[in-house]
Amino acid sequence: MAAMEWSEDLSVGNELIDHHHQEVFKLVTMLDNAISQGQNTEIVETIILFLEDYVVTHFQEEEQVMTEHHYAGYDQHKEEHELFKVKVADLRNKYDAKSSPITLIFNIRQIIDLLVDHIRHVDIGIASLVAHGDHH
Numbered sequence: 384m385a386a387m388e389w390s391e392d393l394s395v396g397n398e399l400i401d402h403h404h405q406e407v408f409k410l411v412t413m414l415d416n417a418i419s420q421g422q423n424t425e426i427v428e429t430i431i432l433f434l435e436d437y438v439v440t441h442f443q444e445e446e447q448v449m450t451e452h453h454y455a456g457y458d459q460h461k462e463e464h465e466l467f468k469v470k471v472a473d474l475r476n477k478y479d480a481k482s483s484p485i486t487l488i489f490n491i492r493q494i495i496d497l498l499v500d501h502i503r504h505v506d507i508g509i510a511s512l513v514a515h516g517d518h519h
């Protein structure tokens with residue numbers, strides 16, 4: 384698996400979006416540390432709240448940038464965002480239904496891995512827009 388670290392080559396050229404992406408990478412370290420210190424419950428709640436905000440606020444920011452630049456790949460990108468929203472809502476349901484910490488952590492890890500993948504392969508498409516200005 385690829386290293387779980389944000390690097391400059393993943394920059395989309397938008398400071399706010401890059402900052403949020405860096406936070407996603409940090410979640411992995413946070414999660415691993417919490418598990419090794421036996422703080423499963425606290426970290427699960429913290430991360431769920433982060434993800435719930437991320438799939439609304441952050442995705443909206445990306446979608447706005449893509450709309451402003453008339454991005455051709457918008458529909459496909461937006462579709463991936465919608466899938467993440469479903470996954471995070473499903474995670475929330477499991478949490479509210481008192482699923483075991485192991486189940487929740489496994490599910491969180493899956494979502495984070497997919498988000499990192501999305502940052503690497505889909506969000507990177509935004510970089511050309513920001514770099515080249517309008518109508519690309």
Ligand SMILES: [Fe+2]
Pocket residue numbers: 442445460464501505506
């Ligand atoms: Fe995205």
